[in-house]
Amino acid sequence: MGKGTASKGKKNKASSHKVCRRCGNHSYHRRKRFCAYCGFGKTAKLRQPGWRNRVRAFNGTKAFAK
Numbered sequence: 001m002g003k004g005t006a007s008k009g010k011k012n013k014a015s016s017h018k019v020c021r022r023c024g025n026h027s028y029h030r031r032k033r034f035c036a037y038c039g040f041g042k043t044a045k046l047r048q049p050g051w052r053n054r055v056r057a058f059n060g061t062k063a064f065a066k
């Protein structure tokens, strides 16, 4: 799929994100059916920033890096 109509053809029909009914941000993906902001649809708990970059988030001083 290139840059032309094949890939952009469906972009004018529906926005991919709509307002999330848990966090209220416009981050709920309609087709993937999860919220990019709070993780609604993917996880029962609120998505935390520390879930990624776990080592940096919890070991800021390289406590466990040895």
Ligand SMILES: [Zn+2]
Pocket (backbone or CB within 6 Å): 020, 021, 022, 023, 024, 025, 027, 028, 035, 036, 037, 038, 039, 040
């Ligand atoms: Zn959300």
